[in-house]
Amino acid sequence: MDILVPKAYAQETCVGADELGGGGVNLGDVLCLSDNTPVSAVYTSPAFLVNLIVQNIFVIGGVILFLLIFYAGFKFIQSGSQGKEEAKKIITTAVAGAVVMFCAYWIVQIVQVVTGVDIPI
Numbered sequence: 001m002d003i004l005v006p007k008a009y010a011q012e013t014c015v016g017a018d019e020l021g022g023g024g025v026n027l028g029d030v031l032c033l034s035d036n037t038p039v040s041a042v043y044t045s046p047a048f049l050v051n052l053i054v055q056n057i058f059v060i061g062g063v064i065l066f067l068l069i070f071y072a073g074f075k076f077i078q079s080g081s082q083g084k085e086e087a088k089k090i091i092t093t094a095v096a097g098a099v100v101m102f103c104a105y106w107i108v109q110i111v112q113v114v115t116g117v118d119i120p121i
Contacts, residue, residue, distance in 0.1 A: 061101050068094040 028040030043049060068090055076087035112118070 058101065058105065061097070065094055065098050065101075068097075 028043070029038050031039045033039060033042060072087040072090035072094065075083045075090065079086070
């Protein structure tokens with residue numbers, strides 16, 4: 001998981017305690033990444049984090065879809081008529097999930113074209 005998001009460590013090398021002031025603590029300035037850069041310098045807005053999460057959710061959803069189809073195939077081959085019914089339910093659920101993921105992706109793409117807002121997915 002280190003490839004996707006660098007680790008953040010709380011240390012005084014980004015901003016010292018005397019520079020924080022009395023108005024509270026901005027964690028983006030206080031938390032540092034492994035190369036001592038402040039988190040706020042890399043992740044400039046919450047939208048960046050949301051886009052990162054959404055991209056990875058689509059990948060994880062695809063892997064889960066593959067595993068469900070693989071599992072349904074084993075159920076179909078291994079068991080008798082009861083296994084075939086269970087496999088049919090698993091495949092139906094997996095295909096419905098794939099359709100929802102596909103529609104969600106294309107709805108975002110259509111919104112991007114209609115509004116002109118850059119949504120990096």
